Amino acid sequence: MQDASQDxxxxxxxxxxxxxLVGYNIKRTFNAVQADLARVLAPFDLRMMxxxxxxxxxxxxxxxxxxxxxxxAVERPNLVIIIDELERRGLISRERLASDRRAYALVPxxxxxxxxxxxxxxxxxxxxxxxxxxxxxxxxxLVAALRRFEQRARRR
Amino acid sequence: MQDASQDxxxxxxxxxxxxxLVGYNIKRTFNAVQADLARVLAPFDLRMMxxxxxxxxxxxxxxxxxxxxxxxAVERPNLVIIIDELERRGLISRERLASDRRAYALVPxxxxxxxxxxxxxxxxxxxxxxxxxxxxxxxxxLVAALRRFEQRARRR
DNA sequence: TATTGTTATACTCTATAACTATA
DNA sequence: TATAGTTATAGAGTATAACAATA
Numbered sequence: 001m002q003d004a005s006q007d008x009x010x011x012x013x014x015x016x017x018x019x020x021l022v023g024y025n026i027k028r029t030f031n032a033v034q035a036d037l038a039r040v041l042a043p044f045d046l047r048m049m050x051x052x053x054x055x056x057x058x059x060x061x062x063x064x065x066x067x068x069x070x071x072x073a074v075e076r077p078n079l080v081i082i083i084d085e086l087e088r089r090g091l092i093s094r095e096r097l098a099s100d101r102r103a104y105a106l107v108p109x110x111x112x113x114x115x116x117x118x119x120x121x122x123x124x125x126x127x128x129x130x131x132x133x134x135x136x137x138x139x140x141x142l143v144a145a146l147r148r149f150e151q152r153a154r155r156r
Numbered sequence: 157m158q159d160a161s162q163d164x165x166x167x168x169x170x171x172x173x174x175x176x177l178v179g180y181n182i183k184r185t186f187n188a189v190q191a192d193l194a195r196v197l198a199p200f201d202l203r204m205m206x207x208x209x210x211x212x213x214x215x216x217x218x219x220x221x222x223x224x225x226x227x228x229a230v231e232r233p234n235l236v237i238i239i240d241e242l243e244r245r246g247l248i249s250r251e252r253l254a255s256d257r258r259a260y261a262l263v264p265x266x267x268x269x270x271x272x273x274x275x276x277x278x279x280x281x282x283x284x285x286x287x288x289x290x291x292x293x294x295x296x297x298l299v300a301a302l303r304r305f306e307q308r309a310r311r312r
Numbered sequence: 313t314a315t316t317g318t319t320a321t322a323c324t325c326t327a328t329a330a331c332t333a334t335a
Numbered sequence: 336t337a338t339a340g341t342t343a344t345a346g347a348g349t350a351t352a353a354c355a356a357t358a
Contacts, residue, residue, distance in 0.1 A: 013212065013216050013219065013223055013224070013226070013227040014212075014215050014216055015212060015215075015227050016215075017211050017212075017215055017276065018208055018211055018212070019299075020290060021279065021283055021290075022283060022286075022287045022290070022295060022298065022299060022302075023186075023189045023190070023193060023283060023286075023287075024208070025299050025302045025303060025306070026182060026185060026186045026189060026302060027186055027190070027204070028229065028302075028306050029182060029302040029303070029305050029306040029309070030179075030182045030183055030186045031229065031348095031349090032305075032306045032307075032309035032310045033179045033182060033305065033306075033309045034179070034183070035309070036309045036312050037179060039312070047324075047325095048183070048325095049324080049325075052174055052180070055173050055174055056169065056170075056171060056173075056174070059170050059171075059172075059173055060169050060170055063169065064339080064340095065339075065340065066338085066339060066340080067169055068169075070169070071169040071171050073184065073187065074325085074326075074327095075326070075327060075328080076339080076340070076341085077326095077327080077328085077329095077340085077341070077342075077343090078325070078326060078327080079340095080340070080341060080342085100334080100335075100338090100339080101333080101334060101335085101339095102332095102333065102334045102335070102338065102339040102340070103334095103338090103339055103340080104339080104340075120173065123177065127177055127178060127179060129308070129312075130178075130179075130305055130308045130309050131178045131179075131305060131308075134176060134177075134178065138301070139178060142178065142298060142301055143175075143178060143181050145294070145298055146178075146181045146182060146184075146185040147181060147185070149185050149188075149189065149286055149287060150181070150184050150185040150188045150189075151188075152285070152286045153185070153188035153189045153191070153192045153286050154188045156192050156195070156285075187325095187326090203347075204348095205347085205348075220316080221316075221317065222315085222316065222317080230348085230349075230350095231349070231350060231351080232316080232317070232318085233317085233318070233319080233320090233349095233350085233351085234348070234349060234350080235317095236317070236318060236319085239317095256315090256316080256357080256358070257316095257356080257357060257358085258315065258316040258317070258356065258357045258358070259315090259316055259317080259357095260316085260317075
């Protein structure tokens with residue numbers, strides 16, 4: 001005996017004040033995209049963060065942890081358990097640098113590169129499903145706008 | 157005697173594989189915008205989530221908690237502590253419904269409406285600073301695209 | 313039986329302070 | 336003294352299962 005409050009229909013609740021905010025729409029979109037990505041990465045036993053780290057390590061062999069942290073914009077301590085996990089699973093290895101024995105070089109293993117290949121394909125399929133062609137001029141404009149906003153938000 | 161790895165300069169790390177993903181750019185932008193928003197809301201002792209809840213309760217007096225949860229796309233249990241906090245601070249009150257004594261009507265108090273007014277102004281200033289004019293046709297197109305992507309990600 | 317709000321719990325992401333070993 | 340990686344810890348968002356009161 002309820003009304004039609006099914007699925008994503010929020011009934012008569014007015015959320016215009018929030019929906020006119022670009023930031024709120026970014027948040028809602030990110031949450032939905034992230035949930036779908038989690039589903040796509042689950043079969044590989046990866047999360048968005050472990051996936052991102054693996055990608056950067058494969059694309060930049062011998063990367064140092066601090067450089068990885070900078071590239072991902074996360075604090076160094078948060079990366080430790082991520083790297084621990086990838087290493088424990090045999091996807092990467094830490095190798096002490098002879099030139100600076102404080103630092104590690106992060107090196108992908110063969111299984112790491114193989115998982116990378118499969119996961120990248122799955123993530124690309126997920127992306128084109130949600131966003132359409134990734135080289136579409138409209139999509140490129142959207143990404144350019146997002147990056148401008150990111151820079152403006154950071155410079156404060 | 158390090159190179160120019162200052163600030164947000166990530167050195168020679170290649171993150172093209174990630175940066176070509178729309179979802180990754182959304183995540184990075186959201187994180188930066190969210191950090192700035194947190195700074196803007198801190199003087200009001202609000203976070204993005206408590207702000208969003210307060211806005212919906214002021215804009216929809218007598219809202220039920222379950223409808224608020226639907227509108228915000230969060231699970232009902234997560235809303236309880238949010239509502240607890242707003243009520244404890246005297247910004248809203250829970251009022252039992254005579255028609256359905258399981259449910260509460262969430263009602264903003266005068267201090268709640270006053271805080272809403274001030275916080276909304278601050279958030280609008282933050283938004284225009286980062287995103288530019290909110291009624292700019294380009295911004296409206298961006299928001300429309302984000303909402304399309306949100307819907308596509310949800311329907312899976 | 314089903315729903316509203318609640319409790320308990322868990323996982324993830326993010327951040328800071330302080331430690332170690334090297335430099 | 337400064338840096339790389341680490342440990343410990345905390346705050347916040349999100350999710351599920353199970354419960355009491357009510358429908």
